[in-house]
Amino acid sequence: MTMPPRIPWTYARLAGLPLSWRRRLLRLILTGRGLAARLRGRRRDTGFAATFESVLRLPRREALRLSAQAHHHDVATELEWCALHRRPVDAILRDMERVTVTAPEIMERVAAGGRPVILAPLHMGAYVLGLATLMTRYFPGRPMLVLRQRDDMAMETAVIERLREIGTDVRFLTVGERADFLSAVRFAQKGAVIVVFCDLAPAYGAPAEMPMFGLPFRFAFGTDTLARLTGATVVPLATTMGDHGDTVSVSQPFEVRSSAPDERAMVAGIMRRHLQAAIAGRPDQWHLWPSLADYLPSSASVQANSPAGGEAPQSLAA
Known part of the structure; x- marks a missing residue:
């Protein structure tokens, strides 16, 4: 249970x-x-x-x-x-009315194209409510596939699965082997909206250098490969919370045409700028500060402390 x-x-x-x-x-x-x-x-x-x-x-x-x-x-x-x-479904739907999308015209254009879509959020704010709002407003009837590298977070899974009750077909794919990755490609080609968090630690695979704040940050970065294989449009996102509602900030979408090193570097640069802008804009709302050491080489000198009481906040990684 x-x-x-x-x-x-x-x-x-x-x-x-x-x-x-x-x-x-x-x-x-x-x-x-x-x-x-x-x-x-x-x-x-x-x-x-x-x-x-x-x-x-x-x-x-x-x-x-x-x-x-x-x-x-x-x-x-x-x-x-x-x-x-x-909360009951009708109450969650009323909460979703308080979610503002900063560039609705971009989401409308991406959705209208009918092509595969990759949503690339950070672990910021009430991101599940933000994703639910995007799906119901812009992608009704399309399934959502959430990629993750582990499946041991029962509570988070149960909460995200509640999206099915508001009309979104949510599925999870634990990607560990090449065959699993190819399953994600097939899902995308059949119309699923793929969710790939862009702020996962490099241990999750395909790490890329994305220096920020003068430090040698590295993030997992398989989004470029998935976008290239599926022909998907990637939409970087960041959700922030306020007392009266949430804001989903939409960055400029992009596509990946080739596997050339210079294109990978270009796309990594796009994601680095998105990550730094989102975190710098609301550093208090990035959930993964307790895991800061995972993003930096051991030689980097940074004070990485935990909240009062000695316990790190609950991991929200999908």
């Missing part, structure tokens, strides 16, 4: 409320607790200040502010997983 996210009882109660209500009430609760802690003389770093200082070159005060926002976002993200798990 699939279990809901492990969050405090109060937050579990909030999950049943409409999107703007639960998020505003959560902010009030966390703000109140923070104020009470300061009155008791307990002002502490919530976990990522040193990382933000080192990677983003921020002054200590700003790093502390962003660290507090990151802690808030971690809790809010767990609340959103719980809401998707528990």
